[in-house]
Amino acid sequence: MQIEPDLCRVEDALGILVGKWKPIILLHLLNKGTTRFNELKRIVPGVTQRMLTKQLRELEDEDIIVRVVYPQVPPKVEYSISEYGKSLEPILMAMHEWGAAHTLHKMQLTKKKD
Amino acid sequence: MQIEPDLCRVEDALGILVGKWKPIILLHLLNKGTTRFNELKRIVPGVTQRMLTKQLRELEDEDIIVRVVYPQVPPKVEYSISEYGKSLEPILMAMHEWGAAHTLHKMQLTKKKD
DNA sequence: CCGCATCCTACGGGATACTG
DNA sequence: CAGTATCCCGTAGGATGCGG
Numbered sequence A, B: 001m002q003i004e005p006d007l008c009r010v011e012d013a014l015g016i017l018v019g020k021w022k023p024i025i026l027l028h029l030l031n032k033g034t035t036r037f038n039e040l041k042r043i044v045p046g047v048t049q050r051m052l053t054k055q056l057r058e059l060e061d062e063d064i065i066v067r068v069v070y071p072q073v074p075p076k077v078e079y080s081i082s083e084y085g086k087s088l089e090p091i092l093m094a095m096h097e098w099g100a101a102h103t104l105h106k107m108q109l110t111k112k113k114d
Numbered sequence C: 001c002c003g004c005a006t007c008c009t010a011c012g013g014g015a016t017a018c019t020g
Numbered sequence D: 001c002a003g004t005a006t007c008c009c010g011t012a013g014g015a016t017g018c019g020g
Helices: A003-017 A022-032 A037-043 A049-061 A089-101 A103-112 B003-017 B022-032 B037-043 B049-061 B089-101 B103-112
Strands: A065-070 A076-081 B065-070 B076-081
Touching (some): A003 B022, A022 A065, A022 A076, A022 B003, A037 A076, A049 A065, A089 A103, B022 B049, B022 B065, B022 B076, B022 B089, B037 B076, B049 B065, B089 B103
Antiparallel strands (some): B065 B076
16 A cells, blocks of 8 residues: 555545534535525534535535525525535544544543543 | 534544644554654655644644654654554545545546636 | 744634625 | 625644754
C-alpha cells in the first residue's frame, strides 16, 4: 500500500464530511429522507440560517445532496441525499460505531484530568 | 436510530482525524510502525517542524499515538500508534475505499466546470 | 535531533438585519 | 419560507528563529 495516494483519498472524504453541521445534516437526510429547509433548521440544534444554507450549498456543490426548488409562494425547497451521497454512509457508520465503542475510553481520559 | 447521540459520536471521531497532517501521520504509523520525528518530517510532504509537533501532540493528547523519548544526545523520539489508535483503522480504511471508488466521479465533476 | 516562542494570516463560523 | 448581505471573531495553520 502506498502512502501518498491514500492520503489524498482519505482527505477527499474528510474534506466532504468536515463542517460543523454536515454530519448531522447527512445523518438526518440518510435516515429520514427528503427534508425541507425549515425542518432542517428545526432539527439541527442552534444552527443559523446563514450557516445552514452555507453547509447545504457546499454539500450540493460536492454533489452529495440534491436541492429541489418548487416555484411557488411561499417558497418550498427540499433537500435529499444523492446516490453519490449515499456512498458516504459506510464512513459515517464506521465513525458512529467507533464513537459508540469508545465513549468509555473518553470518560476515562476526562477523569484523569481531575 | 436516534440522531443526536449519533451526531456526537460521529463528531468525536471526526474531531480526532481532522488536522492537516493527521491522516498521513496515522496512515504511516499504521503501515510502517514506530517512526522517529525526523523520519516523519521527511515523509510528510511540506510540513514544518512546528506543525508536525503540534499535530503529534494533539494525537498524543487524544491517546491515539505514543511518544517515547530516549534521554540521549542527540535526542531520539519515537512515535507509534497506540492500541486505542489502532481502532481508528476501519474509519481510515472506509475513507480510503470511498476515495478510491470515487476518483472517477470527482474527475467528472471537474470536467463539468470547463 | 527535537522542539518551543513569537508573530502573522486566512478562513470557518457566528450575530444580526433585510428581501423576493 | 428560504434565503442573501454585512460585519465580526477565534483559531488552525504557517514562517522564522532560538535553545537544550
